[in-house]
Amino acid sequence: MNLSIRKVQSGAVLFNVLLFSFSLTLVFTLVANLLPQVEGEAPVEVEIDLSAMTMDGFVSLGESIFSGKGTCTLCHNNMGRAPDILQLNMVATSTERMADERYKGAAASVEDYMRESMLDPSLYVVKGFGQKGSNDTVSPMPTANKAPILLTDVEMDAVIAFMQAKDGNDVTVALPEGLPEKSAEEQAGASAVAAVQGPAETAEEALGKFTCTACHAVAGSESMVGPELNAVGNRLDKDKIRESILNPEAVIAEGFDAGMMPADFAKKMTISELDMVTEYLLNQKGGQ
Ligand code: HEC
Ligand code: HEC
Incomplete structure (x- = not known):
């Protein structure tokens, strides 16, 4: 299917x-x-x-x-x-x-x-x-x-x-x-x-606003629809993270299906929201 x-x-x-x-x-x-x-x-x-x-x-x-x-x-x-x-x-x-x-x-x-x-x-x-x-x-x-x-x-x-x-x-x-x-x-x-709508002021807000937390374990969420992102900074560099958000189809994470992650964040996010989220994810290295 x-x-x-x-x-x-x-x-x-x-x-x-x-x-x-x-x-x-x-x-x-x-x-x-x-x-x-x-x-x-x-x-x-x-x-x-x-x-x-x-x-x-x-x-x-x-x-x-x-x-x-x-x-x-x-x-x-x-x-x-x-x-x-x-x-x-x-x-x-x-x-x-x-x-x-x-x-x-x-x-x-x-x-x-x-x-x-x-x-x-x-x-x-x-x-x-x-x-x-x-x-x-x-x-x-x-x-x-x-x-x-x-x-x-x-x-x-x-x-x-x-x-x-x-x-x-x-x-x-x-x-x-x-x-x-x-x-x-x-x-x-x-x-x-x-x-209530407006640009997010922090990365955590943006992750919620764009429903990233509905699918990813990140920022306190434990969702497992997509790959967990609590240590994504260990496996992806800044450009790869950015690309994963803007163009999810470019690389499909192992064990997951293509077409699941929405492909329209590029249109919806402001540049500052994208930067905050990218930086935040880059700093997710697992552990405390
Ligand atoms: C991550 C995806 C996902 C989310 C989010 C989700 N659902 Fe579902 N839901 C499904 C899938 C897939 C099914 C079909 C499989 C099943 O029967 O559980 C389903 C089944 C259902 C059904 C039974 C439908 C039927 O035809 O019998 C209801 C009712 C339902 N969901 C309500 C909700 C409501 C209300 C929400 C929000 C609070 C919600 N779902 C959120 C994926 C989701
Ligand atoms: C409907 C569920 C869903 C939503 C919403 C979602 N993602 Fe994803 N995401 C996925 C799935 C599934 C994958 C794995 C498939 C792929 O690589 O496209 C993925 C992959 C990723 C990856 C690559 C992870 C890796 O290990 O390669 C990153 C980074 C990512 N998402 C960030 C985000 C961010 C940031 C948001 C919010 C702006 C978001 N995702 C929203 C489902 C989702």
Whole structure:
């Protein structure tokens, strides 16, 4: 099978965050390493007031997590690397999966199936999408509540709400604990949409902003989709590192497939971001 993912959509759309401003607040720490920084301030924490959350707001939150913090669109897109969730009707699809004789999970509903897919991806591996050589028994999908994705239960619920609502299906997940649905007028007064984007100020920020940490073990991430980069300075010189970022197809790291690393960073990164990341990686020599 030819797995390929040449472009990611996640860079551009990263953060559409709904902000609400009422009392009972719950703080979502949108993982600092995935959050583009504005003007070099300390990592931004976005406070989302769940008491003012309507189901529509919850679905939009799920959508922004799907393409942002969740990094789901890195794989779930139309490049064939994973089922194209945005095109598939995921309610109908989930129902089919549960009826498959290979399905050994415990889900009794569509909602359960989606949650199980995020929490225990290898429990049921969609045919043809398993890790190479595993005969569809091991999923390449990272567990959504572990590093580097680290979604909270509420964030996973929001993503499920989005997957249900996007095709007009009923949303079955509950709004976060005991919170009443607010009327449209109340919501209109309470919400504002903030898109956070801007050049990264440090290498770590850039590694998060461009989702490098979603695939590589580097800067605290333990992802294994691509080669670990904690000691990349020992095996590649500055030019090779730069080339690997700008033109991933030039040299394919041993044991990995071509076409997996997005090839459009040259277009997306500023020169200073590229320089910071290159310098940072050059200094990764393993150990402490
Ligand atoms: C590194 C790539 C990758 C990332 C990131 C990823 N997935 Fe997946 N996902 C896959 C692959 C490959 C499959 C198919 C294999 C399987 O069934 O586990 C899959 C399967 C699924 C399924 C089951 C689909 C079906 O047709 O039955 C759901 C639901 C899902 N992912 C949701 C998510 C969500 C939500 C996120 C973000 C929080 C996410 N995935 C992030 C690769 C990924
Ligand atoms: C969707 C997953 C993915 C993303 C996102 C990604 N990479 Fe990669 N990367 C890979 C894979 C797979 C390889 C190995 C195949 C190859 O060499 O192209 C690789 C190779 C590399 C290499 C060469 C490593 C070696 O040992 O030869 C470097 C350096 C690198 N990536 C840096 C980055 C940086 C910096 C970013 C963010 C700007 C990034 N990658 C984003 C998957 C990814």
